Amino acid sequence: MSGPISKILVVGATGSIGSHVVALALQAGYAVRALTRDVARAADLPAQAERVVGDVAHAQTLESAVEGVDAIVFTHGAQGQGKLGSEQVDYGAVRNILAALKGRTVRIALMTAIGVTDRTGSYNRSTEAHDWKRRAERLVRASGLAYTIVRPGWFDYQEAGQNRLVFLQGDRRHAGTPADGVVARRQIAQVLVASLASAAAERKTLELVAEHGAAQHDLDPLFLALQADPADALDAVRDLQNMPLGSEPERVRNDLARMSSSRLR
Incomplete structure (x- = not known):
């Protein structure tokens, strides 16, 4: 169990889900960074939130961002940026933030996507987004840090x-359409923030969808019902075994090796 959390870094804080995370984390009593x-992009965030400038694609800009935080919530995404953006943002942000920690212990909540293990669908073939998000998940598992990984369904398709x-x-669920499941952005933020405590x-690791029925306020029973990921496994419990490590790009294997060795120092 990770220690008590007081300060949270939100990566992707100005996005449509990150902004909900900032608000809910402040309501929960956390200090939020x-x-x-660009500071101007954060103008609409609550005044209580600390702003810190950094670029997830450049590790050297992130050391001040991670200094003194107890937890990190990742809500970033490279939507529309193609294959290079998927690697630099979906994967690179996680790699660079974890590297900036330099072995310090924090709690992680990482948002990826439902269908992340679907490698053959048209979306992944055109963007490689699923593959790079899944590689980011693997880095988090290899880090040895306490984590929760949330794979949300489709945003803004939910019914009343x-x-x-x-x-x-x-x-x-690999239809590649809202048939895979839907969920509201605020609900995603609720789960990410709740997981920290x-x-x-x-x-x-879980796929998150919303169905008809009353909202739950205590999420611990839902978390308790899940199986934990196997110790030292790269993939989530029950995931398809369709991404062999030996077939991964050399740079990815090197990142995983560095991440695994850093936790043993």
């Missing part, structure tokens, strides 16, 4: 009354 490339959160595992959420 918002990472942004779809307030009941459902946690799934195994990532078997939950011992039941540690080393858990």
